[in-house]
Amino acid sequence: MSSNVVSISERRNADAATNPIKTLQTLVSDDMGLVNELILDRMQSPVALIPELAGHLISSGGKRLRPMLTLASAQLLGYQGKRHIGLATAVEFIHTATLLHDDVVDESNMRRGKKTANLIWGNQPTVLVGDFLFSRAFELMVESDSLRVLKILSSTSAIITEGEVLQLTTANDLTTPEEKYLEVITAKTAVLFAAACEVAGVVSEQGRKVEEALDAYGKYLGIAFQLVDDALDYSAKQATLGKEIGDDFREGKVTLPVILAYRRGTESERKFWKRTVERRRQEDGDLEEAIQIMTQHGTLNATVERARHYGAMAKDALAIFGDSPAKTALSDIVDFCIERAY
Amino acid sequence: MSSNVVSISERRNADAATNPIKTLQTLVSDDMGLVNELILDRMQSPVALIPELAGHLISSGGKRLRPMLTLASAQLLGYQGKRHIGLATAVEFIHTATLLHDDVVDESNMRRGKKTANLIWGNQPTVLVGDFLFSRAFELMVESDSLRVLKILSSTSAIITEGEVLQLTTANDLTTPEEKYLEVITAKTAVLFAAACEVAGVVSEQGRKVEEALDAYGKYLGIAFQLVDDALDYSAKQATLGKEIGDDFREGKVTLPVILAYRRGTESERKFWKRTVERRRQEDGDLEEAIQIMTQHGTLNATVERARHYGAMAKDALAIFGDSPAKTALSDIVDFCIERAY
Numbered sequence: 164m165s166s167n168v169v170s171i172s173e174r175r176n177a178d179a180a181t182n183p184i185k186t187l188q189t190l191v192s193d194d195m196g197l198v199n200e201l202i203l204d205r206m207q208s209p210v211a212l213i214p215e216l217a218g219h220l221i222s223s224g225g226k227r228l229r230p231m232l233t234l235a236s237a238q239l240l241g242y243q244g245k246r247h248i249g250l251a252t253a254v255e256f257i258h259t260a261t262l263l264h265d266d267v268v269d270e271s272n273m274r275r276g277k278k279t280a281n282l283i284w285g286n287q288p289t290v291l292v293g294d295f296l297f298s299r300a301f302e303l304m305v306e307s308d309s310l311r312v313l314k315i316l317s318s319t320s321a322i323i324t325e326g327e328v329l330q331l332t333t334a335n336d337l338t339t340p341e342e343k344y345l346e347v348i349t350a351k352t353a354v355l356f357a358a359a360c361e362v363a364g365v366v367s368e369q370g371r372k373v374e375e376a377l378d379a380y381g382k383y384l385g386i387a388f389q390l391v392d393d394a395l396d397y398s399a400k401q402a403t404l405g406k407e408i409g410d411d412f413r414e415g416k417v418t419l420p421v422i423l424a425y426r427r428g429t430e431s432e433r434k435f436w437k438r439t440v441e442r443r444r445q446e447d448g449d450l451e452e453a454i455q456i457m458t459q460h461g462t463l464n465a466t467v468e469r470a471r472h473y474g475a476m477a478k479d480a481l482a483i484f485g486d487s488p489a490k491t492a493l494s495d496i497v498d499f500c501i502e503r504a505y
Numbered sequence: 506m507s508s509n510v511v512s513i514s515e516r517r518n519a520d521a522a523t524n525p526i527k528t529l530q531t532l533v534s535d536d537m538g539l540v541n542e543l544i545l546d547r548m549q550s551p552v553a554l555i556p557e558l559a560g561h562l563i564s565s566g567g568k569r570l571r572p573m574l575t576l577a578s579a580q581l582l583g584y585q586g587k588r589h590i591g592l593a594t595a596v597e598f599i600h601t602a603t604l605l606h607d608d609v610v611d612e613s614n615m616r617r618g619k620k621t622a623n624l625i626w627g628n629q630p631t632v633l634v635g636d637f638l639f640s641r642a643f644e645l646m647v648e649s650d651s652l653r654v655l656k657i658l659s660s661t662s663a664i665i666t667e668g669e670v671l672q673l674t675t676a677n678d679l680t681t682p683e684e685k686y687l688e689v690i691t692a693k694t695a696v697l698f699a700a701a702c703e704v705a706g707v708v709s710e711q712g713r714k715v716e717e718a719l720d721a722y723g724k725y726l727g728i729a730f731q732l733v734d735d736a737l738d739y740s741a742k743q744a745t746l747g748k749e750i751g752d753d754f755r756e757g758k759v760t761l762p763v764i765l766a767y768r769r770g771t772e773s774e775r776k777f778w779k780r781t782v783e784r785r786r787q788e789d790g791d792l793e794e795a796i797q798i799m800t801q802h803g804t805l806n807a808t809v810e811r812a813r814h815y816g817a818m819a820k821d822a823l824a825i826f827g828d829s830p831a832k833t834a835l836s837d838i839v840d841f842c843i844e845r846a847y
Contacts, residue, residue, distance in 0.1 A: 210671045264636060268629040287610040290632055291670045294606060294639070298663035301643055305655040313647040313655065321640035328633045329552045 183495035184226065190492050191234035194248060198230050201252040205299050216280050216292045220259055223275045229359045230255045232384075232493075236363035236377050239489040246366040249303045250312065254359045256300035257320055261327075261355075263293035268327070269414055273407065312362050319358040326350025335415040335441045337425040337433075344419055345386065348393075353385030376483050383477035384497055390470035391504045393418035394463045397454050400505060409450040415443045419469065423462035424453075432456055467504045474501050525837035526568065532834050533576035536590060540572050543594040547641050558622050558634045562601055565617040571701045572597045574726075574835075578705035578719050581831040588708040591645045592654065596701045598642035599662055603669075603697075605635035610669070611756060615749065654704050661700040668692020677757040677783045679767040679775075686761055687728070690735075695727030718825050725819035726839055732812035733846045735760035736805045739796050742847060751792040757785045761811065765804035766795075774798055809846045816843050 188195070206217040230251035237247040265271070266279040267286045273279060281289040297320070304316050330347045333339050360381035364374035396411045397420055411418055417440060425436045435456070439449050457463050474497045484490050530537070548559040572593035579589040607613070608621040609628050615621060623631040639662070646658050672689045675681050702723035706716035738753045739762055753760050759782060767778045777798070781791050799805050816839045826832050 208667055208670075210667050210674065212670055212674050213667065264632050268632055286628070287673055288670055290606050290610055291666050291673070294635075295663060295666040295670065297636070297639060298659060298666060301655075301659035302663060305652060305659050308652060310647060310650060310652070314644075317640060317643040317647050321637060321644060324633050324637040324640055325550055325552050325555065328550075328554055328630055328637065331629055331633070332552065332554050 183492065183499035187231055187235060187492045187496055190488060191231055191238065194234040194237075194251070195227070195231065197248045198227070198234070198251045198255070201248060201303075202255060205252065205256070205303065206296070208295070212284070212288055213292055213295055216284055216288055217259070217296060219277070219280055219283070220262060220274070223277050225275060227255060229258050229355060232356060232359040232381060233363050235489050235493055236360045237367065239484055239487060239493065240363065240367040240369055240373065242363065242367040244366060246307050246309070247363050249306050250316075250362045250366065251359070253300040253303035253307075253316065254355065254362075256296045256303065257316070257323075258355060260293040260296040260300065261323060263289050263296070265327070267293075268331070271410075307362075307366065309365060311365050315358050315361055315365065319354050322350050322354045326352075326354075330416075333417065335417055335443070337417055337421070337436050337441055339417050339422055341419065341422060344417070344422060348386060348389040349382065352389040353382045356385030356388065357381035372483065376480050379480040380477050380493065383473045383480065384500065387470040387473040387477060387497065388500045390419060390466050390473070391501055394420055394466040394470075394504055396420075397457055397463060398504065399454075400503075409453075412440070412450055412453055413445065415440050419466045420457050420462045421453075423465055424457045424460050427460040427462065428456065467501065470501050470504070474498065525834065525841040529573055529577060529834045529838055532830060533573055533580065536576040536579075536593070537569070537573065539590045540569070540576070540593045540597070543590060543645075544597060547594065547598070547645065548638070550637070554626070554630055555634055555637055558626055558630055559601070559638060561619070561622055561625070562604060562616070565619050567617060569597060571600050571697060574698060574701045574723060575705050577831050577835055578702045579709065581826055581829060581835065582705065582709040582711055582715065584705065584709040586708060588649050588651070589705050591648050592658075592704045592708065593701070595642040595645040595649075595658065596697065596704075598638045598645065599658070599665075600697060602635040602638040602642065603665060605631050605638070607669070609635075610673070613752075649704075649708065651707055653707050657700050657703055657707065661696050664692050664696045668694075668696075672758075675759065677759055677785070679759060679763070679778050679783055681759050681764055683761065683764060686759070686764060690728060690731040691724065694731040695724045698727030698730070699723035714825065718822050721822040722819050722835065725815045725822065726842065729812040729815040729819065729839065730842045732761060732808050732815070733843055736762055736808040736812075736846055738762075739799055739805055740846065741796075742845075751795075754782070754792055754795055755785075755787065757782050761808045762799050762804045763795075765807055766799050766802055769802040769804065770798065809843065812843050812846070816840070 202221060206214050206221060208214060233247055233251035233254055262274065263280055266274060267281050267289050270281075271279050272282050279289075280292070300320075301317070304313050307313070326347050326349070329343075330351060333343060333347065357378045358381070360377035361374050364377045367373070393411065396408055396418070398408065412421075421436065421440060425433060428436065435449075435452065439445050439453065477497045478494050481490055481494055544563060548556050548563060550556060575589055575593035575596055604616065605622055608616060609623045609631050612623070613621050614624050621631075622634070642662075643659070646655050649655070668689050668691070671685075672693060675685060675689065699720045700723070702719035703716050706719045709715070735753065738750060738760070740750065754763075763778065763782060767775060770778065777791075777794065781787050781795065819839045820836050823832055823836055
């Protein structure tokens with residue numbers, strides 16, 4: 164989601180207090196200031212190309228949703244220490260490193276409305292600066308002095324890469340079962356959301372129940388977030404926000420809206436999907452036809468309904484916590500992630 | 506260095522006991538059996554492409570010099586625990602991940618006499634499986650339960666990537682100062698050798714002096730190793746071992762033999778280097794001419810002499826340890842790394 168989504172939402176909600184992203188940002192703004200300082204500090208290197216390339220993506224107006232989740236989770240638990248700052252930064256670095264490598268892997272040209280690093284500097288330094296940020300993330304995690312945090316985040320990053328390889332190998336299989344698709348988005352997106360929340364529980368030292376609740380909240384939020392993202396890629400709503408649509412279609416990515424459309428489709432529609440997604444032989448007008456078929460079979464709505472289900476589970480996972488502004492913000496952000504589909 | 510180097514050396518030394526690599530292998534063979542098991546175990550994944558791609562490189566006959574250094578260092582210190590097994594495996598995974606990403610970055614076609622993973626499977630999974638092995642390395646490090654080990658190895662991997670970006674940015678600058686070249690090879694090669702040795706000191710808990718000595722030994726050995734590698738790339742010796750020569754030349758890599766040749770060269774020779782290495786406009790016979798110019802100015806010998814200097818420092822760093830088969834093996838391996846130049 165680009166920063167445009169935020170700014171347009173802001174205009175829509177003249178009263179900033181009713182915009183959940185704004186509420187969350189305000190709630191954690193002091194801590195986020197420290198995270199932003201640490202991000203800038205730790206992406207430095209005597210090798211000038213490193214901060215230049217990393218800064219291109221880092222300063223490109225991502226919302227920093229993942230570190231916000233760490234900070235808000237810490238606040239939910241009344242955590243008084245400082246270790247969540249480094250961990251939120253580590254989470255953002257893991258995410259940034261993943262984006263850099265994704266853009267090389269997907270041969271992407273645009274991200275967040277800007278040219279991608281691989282397009283500007285080439286694949287070589289983009290792969291290496293991704294590695295650099297991964298290493299810096301691990302350094303920050305080590306500084307947390309918690310072996311449990313390290314276990315969670317190191318296994319998270321192994322699962323993320325496993326998910327991405329799995330996605331590559333199932334990339335244009337139109338008969339991918341929904342369960343396998345869920346496995347992919349859980350691995351490539353939801354486990355980092357989950358870890359972002361859970362590590363705040365670990366440094367707060369309030370027991371396994373608390374950690375498990377945060378882990379579940381983050382995981383279900385992450386699944387809902389990715390489902391909506393996958394629907395938005397075919398949505399006119401996305402187009403009005405100034406983001407290009409159809410990236411997944413052009414790359415032949417088999418996401419849930421496509422899986423359902425293939426399953427519910429006629430023989431001639433299946434031939435269409437085979438040509439455009441499986442063999443990636445696309446012509447002018449194909450994206451429009453894809454959207455038309457999806458709309459007819461209601462697969463975009465069905466995808467958002469699935470997201471709503473996981474969103475409900477995310478909110479229920481917060482039930483063990485007493486009422487607080489942080490709890491409200493974490494709950495509202497779930498709705499926000501789903502409502503952006505409309 | 507390919508396995509060919511070892512097997513030919515073996516033939517040269519009919520008595521295996523006089524071959525330092527063989528001696529080292531015999532010394533640590535029980536532990537290396539455990540490391541090999543752990544390597545196979547931890548490169549597994551339900552995503553079949555991961556062990557397939559990782560196994561292609563891992564089983565391709567690398568000598569596993571770096572994990573051997575961890576195991577021999579542990580033996581040198583009389584370490585009785587088991588934590589060095591996981592750390593030796595982590596070191597090999599970091600090295601393997603680096604090789605996978607290097608081959609993508611350098612667009613290499615051959616490694617250890619086999620087609621590279623990027624040539625067989627493409628860049629996409631090769632980048633991701635590299636990330637996977639990095640993550641697995643960190644998981645293994647976390648299992649060591651030592652925050653100092655984690656500090657050393659996470660900062661090592663940040664330095665390695667910094668070194669590689671630095672090498673990219675200085676890649677075809679013929680006026681690279683020797684000091685900058687040393688900085689690059691220290692970062693991209695020697696710090697991992699150093700960490701491989703030092704972590705054995707940490708888990709052995711014998712104090713900072715011991716860790717510092719192992720760190721110095723590994724670092725100087727690594728520098729010597731890389732200097733000889735850079736000389737071998739232009740050496741008829743290498744050619745007789747069945748390895749292709751001239752890879753660095755073709756990639757326009759400015760290594761010490763080239764830096765010295767450019768510095769000591771005539772005006773017309775400098776034009777030759779500018780055309781072939783800086784602009785990479787190469788013709789048939791250029792490699793032969795490069796070798797001829799280097800031989801005339803003695804820059805290959807000078808590079809090996811530099812290696813000899815660092816090798817002497819490596820051996821002297823072992824002075825604080827009492828005599829033992831492990832100390833002899835670690836000392837002899839320094840000579841072996843240099844003698845392979847002849």
